[in-house]
Amino acid sequence: MSDVESDKLMLLETNCRNLQQANSTLLLSTLGEDFPEISYAPFVRDEEGSFYIFISELATHTQNLLRNPLASVMFIADEEGSRNLFARERLTFKCEAHEMLSSESHYPLLLDKLEKKFGNVVGMLRSLPDFHLFCLRPIEGRYVVGFGSAYVVKPKTGELEHISEAVLKKP
Template identity: 50%
Template sequence: MAEMKQDELNAYSAACRALQDGKQSVLLSTLNQAGNPEISYAPAVRDGQGCFYIFVSELAAHTANLLSHPNCSVLLIQDEQESRNIFARERLTYQCDVEKVERDSAKGVEILEQMESKLGQTVKLLRGLPDFHLFRLKPTHGCYVVGFGKAFEVDPASGELIHLSEDKVKR
């Protein structure tokens, strides 16, 4: 298979950024106390370094999971109605390290204000509830899939894409 041309790679990079920028939530995969995976979702915002922030209740299983296993995977995926082929939906996954952020710290206040601005007044209500925790999800590795034969490693810091050709996948 021929190497991908730079202009084509640039177009995929822009599409990857658009997928991330177009979502207000992430699908979240965590590990429970028994080490079994659980999936859920949470509204999220991103900072300038590409980290995701979620504000979640102790009543949600994923909160206990994140507190006991500080890593997770997030998925951003194209809506089914927008996909031309259900088997090849555009999607981006990140493996993330998780860190709890104190709500009343300077960073916590900044992120919660950003969440309120981007996600609406519900955040203001949730800030008054003591069982909510703010988490920073720092991507360590990413994979962006656009369709058949169009998969890329994503550098979480720079957003740079590296095409995963058939040769690279088989290694």
């Protein structure tokens, strides 16, 4: 890889991290009984790259995750800042979901992290019995920055690898 290509890739990796860090919520796609469903949730992320969400069992996405532990998350650039709405910058991860139990040692630490980020509302939600803490562990990521410009994202490191147009067009 040339120095120019390496510099471009490092800039893209920075932009990818910035897109994610610019958001306090993630778009969440879960598998319903009949159809995929989309929602959103506030999140925190750990040093391993997993996302943590604290959600009510009254929400459809919580019921879906309890039934089927597969989900996708997405971060997408604002429409206003996008040059072309058909090619908005976006980052997606396919994830495996795991419900965290209150007996796990890092459960209170994660809720403290959520409370630090989102304020007293988390303290109030902690007292409600219908809220569940989920870990969404990314298993595969993709970062798209325009037409034919897509990259595999290594979830733990954020490193990018270009996906060729031929691979993108495979059925």
